[in-house]
Amino acid sequence: MTKQPLIALVGNPNAGKSALFNALTGARQKIANYPGVTVERKAGRLTLADGTSCEIIDLPGSYSLDPTSPDEAVTRGVIMGEQEGENRPDLLLLVLDAANLEQHLAFALEVLALGQPTVIALNMIDLAQRDGLTLDPAALSKALNVPVVETVAVRKRGLDALIDAANAALVNADPTKAPLPTQLMGDSIAARRKAARAITRDIIIGETAGRRLSKQADRILLNSFSGPLILLGLLFVIFQAVFSWATPFMDGIEASIGTLGDGAKAVLPEGFFRDMLTEGVIAGIGSVIVFLPQIIILFLFILLLEASGYMARAAFIMDRLMASVGLSGRSFIPLLSSFACAIPGIMATRSISDAKDRLTTILVAPIITCSARLPVYTVIIGAFIPNTELAPFVGLQGVVLFGLYLFGIAGAMLVAWVLRRSVTKGDAAGFLMEMPKYQWPRPRDILLGLWQRAWIFLRRAGTIIFVATIALWLLLTFPQKPDDVAGTQSDYSAAGRIAAAIEPVVAPIGFSRDIALAIIPAMAAREVAVSALATTYAIDAEDEDVQAQELGGTLAGRWSLPTALAFLAWFVFAPQCISTIAVTRRETNSWRWPIFMTVYLFALAWIAAGITYWTARAFGL
Amino acid sequence: MCHYNEWHPACSADLRLVQTNLMILDKLTNNQPVRIANVDWSCFPEAEGRRLRALGIDVGEEVTIRQRGVFFGRDPIALEIGRVTVAIRRKHALAITVEPLAPSTTSDETP
Numbered sequence: 145m146t147k148q149p150l151i152a153l154v155g156n157p158n159a160g161k162s163a164l165f166n167a168l169t170g171a172r173q174k175i176a177n178y179p180g181v182t183v184e185r186k187a188g189r190l191t192l193a194d195g196t197s198c199e200i201i202d203l204p205g206s207y208s209l210d211p212t213s214p215d216e217a218v219t220r221g222v223i224m225g226e227q228e229g230e231n232r233p234d235l236l237l238l239v240l241d242a243a244n245l246e247q248h249l250a251f252a253l254e255v256l257a258l259g260q261p262t263v264i265a266l267n268m269i270d271l272a273q274r275d276g277l278t279l280d281p282a283a284l285s286k287a288l289n290v291p292v293v294e295t296v297a298v299r300k301r302g303l304d305a306l307i308d309a310a311n312a313a314l315v316n317a318d319p320t321k322a323p324l325p326t327q328l329m330g331d332s333i334a335a336r337r338k339a340a341r342a343i344t345r346d347i348i349i350g351e352t353a354g355r356r357l358s359k360q361a362d363r364i365l366l367n368s369f370s371g372p373l374i375l376l377g378l379l380f381v382i383f384q385a386v387f388s389w390a391t392p393f394m395d396g397i398e399a400s401i402g403t404l405g406d407g408a409k410a411v412l413p414e415g416f417f418r419d420m421l422t423e424g425v426i427a428g429i430g431s432v433i434v435f436l437p438q439i440i441i442l443f444l445f446i447l448l449l450e451a452s453g454y455m456a457r458a459a460f461i462m463d464r465l466m467a468s469v470g471l472s473g474r475s476f477i478p479l480l481s482s483f484a485c486a487i488p489g490i491m492a493t494r495s496i497s498d499a500k501d502r503l504t505t506i507l508v509a510p511i512i513t514c515s516a517r518l519p520v521y522t523v524i525i526g527a528f529i530p531n532t533e534l535a536p537f538v539g540l541q542g543v544v545l546f547g548l549y550l551f552g553i554a555g556a557m558l559v560a561w562v563l564r565r566s567v568t569k570g571d572a573a574g575f576l577m578e579m580p581k582y583q584w585p586r587p588r589d590i591l592l593g594l595w596q597r598a599w600i601f602l603r604r605a606g607t608i609i610f611v612a613t614i615a616l617w618l619l620l621t622f623p624q625k626p627d628d629v630a631g632t633q634s635d636y637s638a639a640g641r642i643a644a645a646i647e648p649v650v651a652p653i654g655f656s657r658d659i660a661l662a663i664i665p666a667m668a669a670r671e672v673a674v675s676a677l678a679t680t681y682a683i684d685a686e687d688e689d690v691q692a693q694e695l696g697g698t699l700a701g702r703w704s705l706p707t708a709l710a711f712l713a714w715f716v717f718a719p720q721c722i723s724t725i726a727v728t729r730r731e732t733n734s735w736r737w738p739i740f741m742t743v744y745l746f747a748l749a750w751i752a753a754g755i756t757y758w759t760a761r762a763f764g765l
Numbered sequence: 766m767c768h769y770n771e772w773h774p775a776c777s778a779d780l781r782l783v784q785t786n787l788m789i790l791d792k793l794t795n796n797q798p799v800r801i802a803n804v805d806w807s808c809f810p811e812a813e814g815r816r817l818r819a820l821g822i823d824v825g826e827e828v829t830i831r832q833r834g835v836f837f838g839r840d841p842i843a844l845e846i847g848r849v850t851v852a853i854r855r856k857h858a859l860a861i862t863v864e865p866l867a868p869s870t871t872s873d874e875t876p
Contacts, residue, residue, distance in 0.1 A: 207819035212812045244848050247821055275848070333818045334825075359831075362850065366832040366843050460852045463841045464834070473841065473852065497816065574809065574857060575841050576816050579850040 149198045149314055150231050151190065152222060154255055155239035156248045157205030158453075158580035160267040162186075164239055164297035165202040166589055168307075175596075183218040183494065185230075192311040201233070208333065209254050213497040223255065235314050236262045237306070242272035242279055242294070243581070245347070249340035250333065256288060263309045264292045270299070271581065274357070278350035287343050298586050358453075358581045365454070366579075371461050382445045383549070386438050393437035401430035423682045424617030427675065429610060435671065439515045439601055440594060442484045447593045451585035455480075456577055463575045469557050470564030472498075472575040475505040479556065482512035483549075486724045488597075489514075490731055497576075500568045506731055507568075507741050508560045510724050511717060513552040516670040520715050521548055523674050527696035528708040551716050555748070567740070608722065612668035613675050620661075620683050632684045634661065653714070653750060654707040654757035666720045673720070706760035713756035719745035786865060790830070791839075791858035798829045799863035808860035817857065821846040827866065830858075 155161045165173075169188025186202040203222055204215035211217040218227060225232025238255055240248040256262060266281055285292040291309040295302035364370050405426045412418040449455045455477055463473030474496045482489030489509045496502040513521075525541050532540040619639035625631070634640050635657065643661040650660050661680055666673035674695070681698045699708070719725065719742045728738040787802055801824050806814045822828070822844070831850060832843040840855045 208815070210815060210819075212816050212819070246847050247849055250821075251819075333815075334823055337821065337823065337826075358850075362831065362843065368832065368834045368836055368838070371832075372835050456852075460841060460843065461835055463852065463854075464838045467840065467854075497812070571810075574813055574854045575852055576813070576820060576854075576857070577852045578820060579843065579852060 147231075149196065149234040151198050151200045151235045151237055151310060151314075152233035153200065153202045153237045153239055154219065154223065155205060155267075156207060156241070156244075156251055158244075158578060159205065159239040159241045159248055160297050161202060161205060161239045163586070163589065164237075164265060164267060164295065165200070166592065167297045167300050167303055168200060183215055184491075190307070192314070193308055194311055194315075196311070196314070198310075198314075200237075201230075207251060209251075213495070215494055223258065223260070234261065235310055236260055237310065238262055238264045238290075239267050240264060241581075242266045242269045243275050243277060245279075246337075246340050246344045249343055250336045252288075253336045253339055256290065261313050262290045263306070263313050264288070264290055265295045265297075265302070265306055266292055267295045267297055269294045270296045270301075271583075276351060277348060280347045280349050283347040284343070287346065298583075298589075358579075361582050362457070362579070365457050366460060371457070375458055375461050378449075382442070383546075385445070386441050390437035390441055394434050397434050397436070398430075401426060401433070405430070419621070420614065420617055423679060424614050425610070427678050427682055429606075429613060429675070433602075435515060435519055436598065436601060438518060439484060440598055442515060443594055443597045444590070446481055446484060447590050448585050450477075451583065451589060453580040453582045456579045459575075459577060460579065467575070469561040471501055471504060471560055472496075474575065474577060475501060478505050478509060479512055482509045482514060484597075485514050485516065485601075486510045486512065486721065487727050490724070490727050493731065500564075500570045503732065503737065504560050504563050504568045506728055507563060507737065508556040510719050510721070510741065510745060511552055511556040511559060513549045513716070514670075514721075516721065517548075517715050519671040519674045521545055521712060523677075523696055524699070524708050524712055527699040528703075528705055548712060548716060551713075555716060555752075559744075559748075608668050609672055609675065612665045612672050613679065616665045616672075616676055617679050617683070620680060634658070634680050634684050639664075650750075653754040654704070654710045654761075655714075655753075656703070656707065658702065659707070659711060663714075663718070663720065668722050670715060670718075670720045673715070705765045706757045709760050709765075710753040710757035714749045714753040717745050717749035717752055719749075787862050788865065789859060790828075790861040790863050791842075791855055793830050793863065793865075795830050795832065798827060798866045800866055801826050801828060801861055802864045803862040805860040805862075808856070817853075820851045821849065822851065822853070822857070822861070828863070 153161050153165055165186065165188065168190055173186055173188045175184060175186050183204060188200050188202075190198045190200045192198060201222070203219045206216040206219040208216070209220045209223065211220050221227030222230050222233065223236065236255060238252050240252060252264070264284070266279070266284065269279070272279060281292045281294050291313060293302055293306040293309050295306055297303075365374060405422050408422050408426060409418065412421065446455075449458065458480070459473035459476045461473075462476040466472055466475050475493075477495070478489045478492040480489075481492050486509045489512070490506050493502045493505045493509070496505060522545075525544055529541050529544050534540055534543060616639060619642070620634055620637045622638060623636070625633045625636035629636060632640075635644075639661055640657065642664065643657045646664070647655075647657050647660050650663075655663075658677065658680055662673045662676040665676045677699065678695050681695065681702075703711075725738045725742055728741055729735060732738065788799070790799070790801075793799060801822070804814075804817070804822070804824060809817070817823070826846055829845045830842055831845050834840060834842075841852050842855065842858055844851050844853050844858075
């Protein structure tokens with residue numbers, strides 16, 4: 145069998161490359177990393193008209209083959225055939241934004257000068273027309289000596305013609321053909337821009353002022369007064385939605401888990417297996433799955449902001465604030481994603497070109513309150529903070545939760561400020577960022593993104609959290625306490641003995657042995673703390689009905705208020721997430737930074753919990 | 766490296782040019798179209814200069830400041846180049862010397 149051809153999508157950022165990739169491959173995408181670097185490799189399959197099956201990859205958006213970021217270095221590497229783990233593409237699909245030809249042609253000329261088989265997709269032709277541009281694709285094809293196909297990726301227009309052109313180019317690929325007139329092969333950015341401008345002038349047949357919606361919108365959304373207010377309002381709506389919209393779904397999931405547990409209990413014979421299933425698996429994983437609705441809602445907003453083009457505006461507005469701690473607006477996007485989960489947040493730092501900015505953002509991202517802390521916060525707040533109404537629609541519980549979020553933000557900013565003056569000292573990098581055109585997000589792309597995020601979360605619940613929960617249940621169940629020994633089963637068990645060993649370290653900050661027991665398996669993932677407490681108390685419970693749903697009541701009876709508050713403060717900082725540490729290792733390509741991160745975050749967690757505990761005690765709480 | 770070429774003699778060579786209509790980009794008001802006359806590349810690290818050029822900020826290009834700052838701040842700046850808007854910082858605008866142009870007829874002010 146001959147090697148299947150490799151097609152690479154190449155283009156500037158915001159050329160609509162990803163939309164075209166989604167339209168060409170559908171949901172059948174494989175996302176992995178290039179070996180040794182932290183750049184995502186998105187691959188899919190495409191069947192040509194003649195039945196040839198091709199692999200198609202979506203290269204990171206680039207402005208030039210002279211790379212200024214790890215992403216751009218991979219694009220260059222693949223196109224030149226120098227990237228480890230990738231063959232040189234047999235065909236380049238060069239994606240250009242029809243409404244922004246002048247800029248995109250400058251990069252296109254650089255790529256075309258390499259002489260590889262190339263087909264141009266003149267994308268977003270509808271938006272160009274909306275902008276009042278009439279183009280002559282035939283003239284572009286003639287000027288560049290490559291096939292040009294008009295496409296509207298988001299409406300799947302021009303895809304068949306594009307696939308046909310790709311097919312023809314693959315079949316007739318002739319490496320000896322000089323594809324680009326030499327006068328267009330500029331040897332500097334300035335020369336290429338000049339050539340690009342000349343070509344653009346020739347192929348624009350008509351130009352009217354058009355509607356320029358993006359400009360109108362920017363006048364309000366980037367305005368130095370209305371812009372920040374709108375962003376603030378939007379963030380408020382997002383957090384409100386995460387908490388209020390999710391409630392009915394969470395209640396539903398909780399009820400089904402209860403039914404499932406009861407069902408399992410009724411069907412299965414009493415014994416080891418039934419206990420493991422109901423006390424370990426169902427109670428443990430159930431207490432985590434409940435948070436799926438909140439995670440989906442948060443990601444829905446983040447994906448919408450990204451797809452619409454607003455996210456870059458948010459970065460613009462936040463730049464001044466981020467600059468005050470030595471970062472730039474670019475760090476705002478990873479940090480906002482970190483409210484959902486630090487892992488996509490840390491991965492999103494790849495777009496930060498300055499190495500020190502990027503490292504600082506990675507190191508503080510775990511302090512931002514991620515959704516895995518919500519289970520912990522919600523359970524503790526529900527158990528210890530009275531639901532008093534401070535003002536209409538403002539409850540004390542909500543205020544405490546909001547306070548914890550603010551604590552996380554302030555902590556991250558403060559740590560960034562300190563790091564920027566010590567560990568990651570250096571000149572503040574600039575903020576250079578293209579503001580993409582506004583677009584209506586396409587429901588299909590949003591759903592695809594949501595599905596990918598939800599699946600990652602569920603897979604985590606099914607693997608890491610599943611294993612941690614079962615391991616903890618086994619450690620808590622064995623050795624079995626003989627009836628004539630006093631104390632509880634959890635104290636007698638192997639886990640209890642481990643917890644007793646680390647208790648002296650956490651005793652000064654008000655943590656009991658039960659808490660020590662919960663924070664060990666919570667190293668796997670923060671939300672395990674909840675399932676661990678649920679499992680511990682379920683095992684100790686005399687009454688079979690005491691399960692995770694009543695965890696709050698159990699806690700309120702066993703913990704003091706200062707301990708509960710200290711536990712909350714602990715989780716603002718504690719780096720309890722193996723996946724985050726692993727992703728930091730991968731993204732920084734060393735063990736040094738993940739170890740540094742883990743140590744400094746544990747130290748901060750201990751100090752924050754200690755201060756909280758001692759202060760609360762001093763006030764006689 | 767300089768941050769503010771008003772204060773840094775090494776970066777203000779272009780200010781001594783006799784051509785009197787030249788201005789520092791940072792001093793412009795919003796919506797005033799200009800052509801870039803000079804960029805003091807020594808004001809930024811080499812990679813940042815390349816990024817600026819890749820985004821189309823280079824000598825001879827026509828640009829317009831569309832928005833700047835948050836509340837009363839002067840930073841950052843939304844700069845329009847052709848059909849693209851790019852966010853830059855004040856320190857970039859301080860290193861760019863520009864020549865004012867007459868307001869263009871295809872301005873978006875006309876409906």
